[in-house]
Amino acid sequence: MHAYHMMSSTRTAERALRLAPAVSPQQAYVCRACRRHAARQFSTARAAAAEKPFYARWRDILFGSDQSRAAAKSREEKTKRRLGEAAARAPGELEKKRDKWGREYEVPALIDPSTHKDYVQAQTWDGLEMVGGVEWVKARADRGEPYRGFVRDTRAEMSDTQWRTLLHHITVEALVLQKAGRVAGEICNPRAEDSKNWMHTKSATVQPSVDGGVTVSFAQAEVEEQIAKGIIEDDPEGQPQHNNDLRLELKRALAASQNDGIAEDSAISTWTDITLQDPSLKLAILKRTMQLTGHRLPDPAISNSETLADLYDALKQKPEPKSLAHTPQLRRLKAELPNVSVYARRQTPVDRERKVGRWKVIEDELLARDLPVFGSRYVGAKALARS
Template identity: 30%
Template sequence: MRRIARLRKPAGWLAPSSRCPVASLSRAQSAAASTSAGAPLPTASRTAATTRLDATVARQVRFYSAKPGSLPASLADQPEPGVSAPEDQLAALEEAELLEEEAGWTDAIPYRLPPNRHPAERPDAVSDPSYTPAETSDGLASVGGLENWWDRPENRAEGSDFASFRARRKVQHPDVLETAVRRAVVEATALRMVGREGDLVGSWPIGTDVELESVLAQDVQLGQDGAAVIAGDFQSVARGLTADTEAAETDSAVPMPSTKEAAAYLEKWDSSWRRIPLADPRIKFAVTKRVFQLTGQLIPDHKLSDIHTVAGLLAAVKTPPKAKTLSQDIQKTKQDLVSLPNLAFSPKRVTRADKAKAVGQYKIIEEELAKRDLQHGPLSVPPSREKHYFKGSA
């Protein structure tokens, strides 16, 4: 699978786009000049050369970030070269780029691109007089291909994987979910009360255990005007939502109370806070977004329009997910059926191999096949794996 790196500060489009094509164009000109000086290349190799140059152009234009020092030395240190740049400057540019390619990835490109193609010399144009073309592949070095290039860990920088907004661990306990909803409501209310309504739609830091306790200790109630009001120190809550998001993203552990602590919180809270309205779409978005960030519970769009109060949100969040299969459903809800002595319930399809295993025939089949040198692995491999074998892979 091809991985797409996430750039933390994606301002790289501001990279000197005027510079790169110029440098590459000049490279293309020099390449074209050298080509025309030598023997005429066939069309295919000419296309390959052009594609290579295009790829270089694309690489230079695309992935530079605005971090200081993230630009390659060739582009960051040099003044903007014009079309009429001197030849020695162009040569220096090329050398610097080559050095960079050898060094592998940089901060701006957190993965290693496949190396450029270097076509071998044509047999009739080899300069070495002792060269004789090989007739067999014996003794030739195997250089390998680009299979699974993007899956190889050595081609990606550490931490370049996509960092999701969703919590890694999905919270499903109803009491813990209610504390998360309460936290989201308190935080959204605090931001509204301090007048930072623009931050409602922004990304908030996950915070620490201490911040979690202080937020859950706040008393949020339904005000006279029908809006939520925090009786305590709401300014400190709002202040906690301005921390550096970069630092918060690196810490993947979301502070969450245990089930016992959550039950204790629920006893302490009055149920009137559940009547807090979520009619304001900005508040509703802020709360649902925060719940998604903290618990991994995403409210589907079709349910959003039916949620008008916190109680509605709690009902939507706490509803256990529907069983995906009948066997899951029966295992969960129909234990009297599963416990019957004359009934066997299989969660997966019963195959021929399962039937052979049930009567002890499977081992004998495998032994006999191995004796005849017909099958060495287990018989029950999936079709995709079999295809893999047929293609010659081990």
């Protein structure tokens, strides 16, 4: 029905254009663009065929439709309900709500002259806070913005062994802070002048507990207390650590454990298999690692790191693949899909024949007939043909 309507309107428009006076009496052709434009101007559809009558459409435009009137009534009822709740609330008491994360916040008081009889509308600007302007900007600039940077300016170049050593050192410090009842995030605080944590952490034993957590133990009980004292508990000044101090801490931590059993591959599984179930512990380890080394991990790598081994794999050096076939993505694809083959170079028909064992027969037959083995485009084919 729609196609018939378009066809009839196009024919009507074309007929009208042909009957219109033209500049040249010989010009009888009308292009397709003009016919389409005329079809939009000339319509044979009746006005009575519309979904709504003409007067109903004008009534909705002037007085609003049923949906708009229902929405306005709903908004009015909601406003009255809020005013009633505000009037029933005690003076000075604010409405409290919770967001989807469970955080509680207060809603500012709703002042309405109909419910607050003592409300007097301001007539002047006196006493109102002025936001913006030169004076406002100067006042905020004079106060200053507190900022504490904790990442070193350059990224440290470390081997895989050094990454394991540093990760063990940071994990032990964070666990000692939690065991002492302190926040694990304090691991990023400056160290005391007489601190020798890099000497004490290498003797720690980290292992998973029965309840799924992590436990740390030492051969000497006083070592654990010395590690906790070596980390300043509170830093009221909030001064950022100097880059030289961060480099010195990293150097000492790596040098103290370079000959320790932690660096051996056989000892990795004793402490890297622990699960990072505590988000505060995981965040503290990541922040301290980023503070000392300057290496930042992307969000997907952080989310996928469920154990210390995963975190170590994300931080350690990754050798550059020699070719596209040696990339981790294609290696993983080959392991997951047995029917997919990955090759280091483009496969030719010769490779496919060799795979099924027919190439020797084909080569012998080509040589017997004095034909080029690899076709006429291989190196030396033309010289062989001339000879």
